[in-house]
Amino acid sequence: MQYDPVGRFRRFARAVTMEVGALDTSFLGRGRPLGAARVLNAIGMGRTDVAEIREYLGLDSGLMSRLLRSLEEEGLVRTTPHPGDGRRRVAIFTEAGQREFQAYEELSNARASALLDRFPRSDELLHAMDVVASALGRDRIAIQEADPGDDAARYCLGEYYAELRRRFEKGFDVALSRDPDAVDMVRPRGVFLLAMSDGLPVGCVGLKGTGGEVAEIKRLWICPTARGFGVARRLMHAAETVARELSVKTLRLDTNSALTEALKLYRTSGWIEIDRFNEDPYPDHFFEKHL
Amino acid sequence: MQYDPVGRFRRFARAVTMEVGALDTSFLGRGRPLGAARVLNAIGMGRTDVAEIREYLGLDSGLMSRLLRSLEEEGLVRTTPHPGDGRRRVAIFTEAGQREFQAYEELSNARASALLDRFPRSDELLHAMDVVASALGRDRIAIQEADPGDDAARYCLGEYYAELRRRFEKGFDVALSRDPDAVDMVRPRGVFLLAMSDGLPVGCVGLKGTGGEVAEIKRLWICPTARGFGVARRLMHAAETVARELSVKTLRLDTNSALTEALKLYRTSGWIEIDRFNEDPYPDHFFEKHL
DNA sequence: GAATTTATCTGACCTAGGTCAGATAATATG
DNA sequence: CATATTATCTGACCTAGGTCAGATAAATTC
Known part of the structure; x- marks a missing residue:
């Protein structure tokens, strides 16, 4: 029996925006606005080309430029011209940036781990999460x-x-x-x-x-x-x-x-x-x- | 075999913040900032006591006050003193407010429906969503x-x-x-x-x-x-x-x-x-x- | 009844995020 | 080579969201 599919989907949406939203805004907590943290994260994920980061995060070029500048001023990121195309720039971590990215990663992992530990039958929960993530990310x-x-x-x-x-x-x-x-x-x-x-x-x-x-x-x-x-x-x-x-x-x-x-x-x-x-x-x- | 539980959880978190985040910010789309739309939604869900809405949405009293004011100016909400406690106020929909809330509901339902329709095996997907929602909302x-x-x-x-x-x-x-x-x-x-x-x-x-x-x-x-x-x-x-x-x-x-x-x-x-x-x-x- | 607490409101102020119109320089196209 | 196009940067400007310090009025406590 299906008890209102749309209602069930929306219940799911509410549940995750409450819990997982906290995981997203947890990019706060290291004294840096979400935008800058997201750029840092995008670089850490291997996106170095500025245009690529910009497209991935859906940012305006002006905003992107300012966010990069703030990370540069913090000493976390260096930008250099793109080797093959002088208009483009590539952003790379300084050592401090690499450390900062690692700190975010560990913080995220710890949160995820703590959240998972709270549940019995965590293998069933993880399987359900795989089903959802595979469907949404198809x-x-x-x-x-x-x-x-x-x-x-x-x-x-x-x-x-x-x-x-x-x-x-x-x-x-x-x-x-x-x-x-x-x-x-x-x-x-x-x-x-x-x-x-x-x-x-x-x-x-x-x-x-x-x-x-x-x-x-x-x-x-x-x-x-x-x-x-x-x-x-x-x-x-x-x-x-x-x-x-x-x-x-x-x-x-x-x-x-x-x-x-x-x-x-x-x-x-x-x-x-x-x-x-x-x-x-x-x-x-x-x-x-x-x- | 478990392939990195924390990684799987975080993959899930990314997938839903991409897809479902869109469903949350879809509160935009009717020319009203998210904050005001969230208050409207809270009233529609049966929360009439201003303090209760404030606590539910985690808002500062000043911000709450201004958001209510803007909804009043739009003619969507009326506030009256709480019958038993003169300090409190209760917010109720005008007829226009009721209609506006319904419009949001239908928009949300339509989005949810469209998203579900894209997937084969939607009963499996819904079951997985139930598992996740029940766990996160325990x-x-x-x-x-x-x-x-x-x-x-x-x-x-x-x-x-x-x-x-x-x-x-x-x-x-x-x-x-x-x-x-x-x-x-x-x-x-x-x-x-x-x-x-x-x-x-x-x-x-x-x-x-x-x-x-x-x-x-x-x-x-x-x-x-x-x-x-x-x-x-x-x-x-x-x-x-x-x-x-x-x-x-x-x-x-x-x-x-x-x-x-x-x-x-x-x-x-x-x-x-x-x-x-x-x-x-x-x-x-x-x-x-x-x- | 006086003092305290509570719920709301108001004004001042701040930051993050985002848009837009050029400026600049490199590259691509005719 | 002249003319677009592209990627980035800069300054001006705006809105949403949020904080904080009182003000006000009602309720609660002593």
Whole structure:
């Protein structure tokens, strides 16, 4: 039974603006107005180009200029001309700025931690927060290349194997499967792609190359909270683009009929079902696509 | 596997301040500063006492005064002296004010609706929002009396029956159970209590009286998203308080061993297990408490 | 009944945030 | 090369939000 969806959504909005708003305005508390703190934070997040910060924070150029100046006067930031374009400027932290940013980070982490500690069933709460954040941030999910050995990549692979164990009737043991060597999923042989939603990995796919004209798609996984937003399609598309760059002419993949969403995706995006091409015990469907 | 809880929480905070912040500042859009709109909204939510609004919005008395004045000048609000206390003032809507508040409500509803419509699996999203809102709003859950025929009460009872169907081995059919007459759960014979979390009912309990010195506790239910916050204990405590007001000396209840949390609650709050006192097919445990 | 407390109002003042119209210099376009 | 366009900066100006010190009047306490 649905008890007034709009009312429930608005209750949610009220609850978070009360609690989380406090987390946002907590940028106060170090004797600096919110605007300056936000710029400091944007720089800390790796945005150095002034125009980029300005666009990200939605600021007027005049205001932006003044905020940067105040941070410079505090000795937290230095601005230098952009190497390739003399009109632009880039902002970088001084050592004091780096320390100040770290102080904000620790303050934010401590608050978040304290808030989480207050709740029983915090894993359920975190899962709910993931669902909400993935939904609200669906338009900001970005595809990026990663090393298959990175923490984020290993996290995705771990979740992927866990899901196979749950969904395959006989379970899943990665040792029995043909586990591709990591080097086959690193350029120039292949690539490993992650879908990142504001810092959280929510999907992955591997392109396992051989150095020749045939390569294989492996390990396509989307976090349950990020399904339905077209992330799989974007990951596959990005993998195909890399394959073309690496002069691959034919892509192959195998999958299991328990993975119904994946099967549907392959069938609606130009893949053609072919005969079994390996002796892996888990797959029962095989596909091919010419680039 | 937990991928950095604090990071996940902060990702959530960023996502909602982006999306939901827009919903908050949407109080703009009718040519009125946020402060005035928030006061208008507070009045619309039933807060008429000026001091009460001031405290709710956390405003300085000077600012509050000016905001009220501006709403008066717009012809949206009238202030009159408080009937019982000449220092206080109460703010009430004029007809134009009522219309303006309605306009804000419709605007907010439309935005919420549009935002929800963008998502597939919106029931999953709403459930996640309920989990988050219940957790963040746990300190604002209020117990109130209600008529067992109200929408909110019927919603709780419906969820309660659905849960029994799921949890009892043989299912549950309310027609086979001794369904108390509604009048037994209305004063002066008994009472029906709801736990409300910012407008959403998240729990209930019935006190079914006979007019005599013995009464029964029925229909204790807590919404899954609100469990672990002590709501059941508060509901039971409130029901006992009403029972004492109604001169009840002995409380009884029956329950089923599938409802483990309830059993645990009764055993740790002064209830004593007694022999079966009715022929209802579902319960297998019976308790009594002397007030 | 005098002294204190409480709720509201008023005027003076301040800061943060934001807009707008040029100025300046570098780059892109014809 | 002349002419746009772009990124930033500067000064002038404005509004919203908020603080503070009294003023006023009603209620409470002694």
